Amino acid sequence: MAGITLLVLLIGLASIFWQLARARAVQFRRAVRFGSLPAQHGWTVALWAVLPALALLVVWQIAAPALVTDAVLRTPAAADLPPPGFARATLLSQARALATGHGAESVEPLSRRLAPAYAAATRRSHWIATVAVLALAIGAGAAALARVRAGTPARTRVERLVTALLFAASLVAILTTAGILFSLVWESGRFFATVPAQRFLFGTHWSPQSIVDDAPGDVLGALPLFWGTFFIGAVIAMAVAVPLGLLSAIYLSQYAAGSTRRLLKPALEVLAGVPTVVYGYFGALTVAPAVRRLGMALGMADASSESAMAAGLVMGVMILPFVSSIADDSLIAVPVELGEASLALGATTSETVRQVLLPAALPGVAGGVLLAISRAVGETMIVVMVASAVATLSVNPFASATTVTRQIIDLLTGEATFDSPKTLAAFALGLTLFVVTLALNIAALALVRRHRVRGG
């Protein structure tokens, strides 16, 4: 790992510069008035030594692969390469794999000849990068060290620099959002160039396995997926999670004794912390067969072992702690005077809960339910393991159903190339999912905020 060695070297350099600058600054401290602490001089110089070098390293890491490939293409062996295209890219990537030591079993002879050139170019690129980065670090550090004088405003400089770094860190969140939006919109744009949007959104036939190249839109109608997602996530899962979550929240906040509450609250948190792959395994192993037997017993011949019911039930249990904790919070946020006034008028606890506390907490609970739906809709592992891969439009909960997230996984874990309509369809599904969850979250936050304003 050359990169790690380089980082360690850089940190070592920075600490040397820190010591040097501090030692110099200590000298002034004895002589004249000083404006900054010696350590602040140290930090200024150390940051000057590290930051430009790190920036160079990042730029080099991004640019290096292209430069290395260029160098390889200029070697005589590369003259035999086919013109740019898929075959050429395969040969080059095989040569690269050979050069880095992950040799594959079946390798074209041409790649084998190119591999040494690759190895040499990579090594050269490593050396240039190392020397350039270290030289820049030493140069910038020395320049900064030379400017350490009694009057240097090291304190303001280092503080401005660190504040800028903190600001840069907070920009990462915006960059991530922008990256998500850009990549989803970009790939979906390419998808919608081949498949019309209304075909995708309202088409009722989904079977990407039987895709044909000249008319991919015929088998990429996503309506059954949207229905399955809605049916599993928003109907069945909520039918389980909302009543149970609400009841347990009412019990916890109104009836439970302090000790019970201290015991049950962490238990719910444990339930919330279980990874979804565990729920999925549990669902596939025990819930799905049980639901199928129930469907058979009810006289349904087509009861599936990958039913919407099973996925929805497991998902409901998964989401239950979340609903319960939000409902708990909303109930607690209701002003105490309301409940006490009702009790003082002679209402029983259950009357108070039903007629005073619940109506007051309703907007908060509704917001929580919206958030829960948004989570259920985006939940992946449970439906991958419990729901079906086949898209059907059916209101029978015992029939098989599939969801958007399940199809994204199925589309992207095959061995398709990156540009096929299948992979692009996955990004279009991702964009739809993103937009829907975003809308649900915004609506939920608006509800909760209004509730809070009114509640005082």
Place this chain on the structure above:
Amino acid sequence: MIVALACLIYLLVTIAVQGVGGFVRTTIALPIDMATASRGPGPSGPAMAGFVDAAAVRAYGPGGARLISDGAWMAVRDTLRADPTLARRRFVIHVPASTAIDMAYKHGGTPAADAMIARLRPHLGSELNTGFLTGADATDPTRAGIAGALEGSLLTMAVTLLLAVPTGVAAAVYLEEFAPRNRWTDLIEVSINNLAAIPSIIFGLLGLALFLGALGLPRSAPLVGGLTLALMTLPMIVIAARGAIRGVAPSVREAAMGIGASPLQVVFHHVMPLALPGVLTGAIIGTARALGETAPLLLIGMRAFIAGSPGSLTRPATALPVQIFLWSDQVDRGFVEKTSAAIIVLLAALLLLNGVAVVWRARVERRA
């Protein structure tokens, strides 16, 4: 409430009952006579495996080779290596039994299987399956282990922590202590809150398009997994760290300011040490979430069959939750208890992390 608890208990009990079997393996006694080997079988795989199969046939009749695990020859090889004198005499060694025997011995099964077990009983035994904790994935359930997946998870988590915690804390400090109220900071806040609520699979799509597509990083690598999960945990850490920083009493800030500390000194010398436990709790809980996350890792290709430990950040690897998912898809009955055992390991790791966070929080609250 009771239903929720019942679900939790049922889930844990189901998995515990099945998973315990995954830590135990059935062994079968196998007499080995090195003298019968015309020329001593070398340590190379195929020759040794053939020799051990032949020994099984001699001991248990035709079909004897199907009683022992595919990996039985490795046990014989290791024993021979540990004690070279054995190579000249006859000895009896307990080797891992095949999946069919293992299952029938533990749970019973068809009458035929039970009859076979009854016949073999004097030769069968149980031992702790050390291979499960030290081995990597394998096609044969009796040889499959979780060490490779565990190492992949650790590498991924290391990348995630190193990136997400410093960036997240820095962003939180900026937003709480320095940010002016303007449109930019509003935009940052809105995007952080939205990122925290976005489905994890979207981050997988981002990782696929950005890290694999645009930057050309290697597929299936812990580095890419770590980067993707770092973006996913970042908003959680920012939110937790902001809460912790906001919880520091304003009087501390004013006192530090009053004795002449600069804004940066106030933050780093006085506010951060007090906020640190809260920040770390948030980081631990974020790590626990990332450790159990599967979907984004599937999308960036960490689902390959890896029969070895990754050893480096850029080599293909798999992670513990992905391993659970892969095993749950296997048809072989022996993988059911392996899956449950892997889940026990994962839950134990999560419980440990959450336990540390809870104890830490309690201790800080007591001090405050």
